[in-house]
Amino acid sequence: MGEVIVITSGKGGVGKTTTTANLGVALAQLGMKTCLLDADIGLRNLDVVLGLENRIVYDLVDVVEGFCRLRQALIRDKRLEGLSLLPAAQTKDKTAVTPEQMKAVTDDLREEFDYILVDSPAGIEQGFRNAIAGADRALIVATPEVASVRDADRIIGLEEAAEIPPARLIVNRVRPGMVRRGDMMSVEDIVDILAIDLIGVVPEDEQIIVTTNRGEPATLSSGSRAGEAYRSIAHRLRGEEVPFADLEEAGGFLSRLRRIFGQT
């Protein structure tokens, strides 16, 4: 039986979709059968980030409305064994799917896949409610900005209220140089404020923009710092201990971070 993990943030534009795509690639690289589910109905994007936009025939709403079978709507990524996408509908809106229907779809996907990553839309309305409906656990993506951290805190509260086990945090777009100069909150600051468990730190990386332009997630090829960070997160999702040592420039604050998390 597969595990359903929802990727949330509250605020838009902090990297939920990029995180979903890259984590999916990293998990499939570990040999896990992984399905990425775009829950952002009406604002479909996971397909273009993955470079699979030309292969869509059916979508999530078609499955829910019974126009096709689940298997027909799944797109297999030919570049990477084990990775599939269930795209959102682009012409409908959030109300086209109910939380119960969403749960039914994720439960069906569990039969087939080891991991189902659900890319939640921004906000706290029905799209978000749908995205968390079938989730076993949640990841929260936040950037080191006040608006993002504030929204993350709200999402953590809502997920607690929905009785999803405590979410784990991915801090995205960290710029170690700015942190050292006192111009950006550190990972430690954010963990301290949100009081949740950290699962990953992704540095700001221009390669994310370049690879997304091409529809080839950074994690597909080696050599990008962000890609390395996503691979570490995939290992941690599997329950393995990986030291938080990904940011070579990070010096001071990461060594403190390692002390906090008991890794020397």
Next chain:
Amino acid sequence: MLTLFGRSPSRDVAKNRLRNVLAHDRADTSPEFMELLRQDVIRTVSEYVELSGQNIDLKLQNADDHVAIVANIPIKQLKRRGRPGNN
């Protein structure tokens, strides 16, 4: 910690502002939290003090660089308590 120009690093400012705004957000989005706290304060204080009714007022207030829980607790009288060892 201040910079050359006498201003705190923006990192610290962000942290403090977030702490304040989240205290209010959490209190606003979880009225039951404030109610539980109020009930607990009533229970604890009434061990020492005879309260004048149950109308204690509890709210978050912004101070300069922190948020405070400010309580207004009308009392009838303090309870009589011997010093330890005297009774």
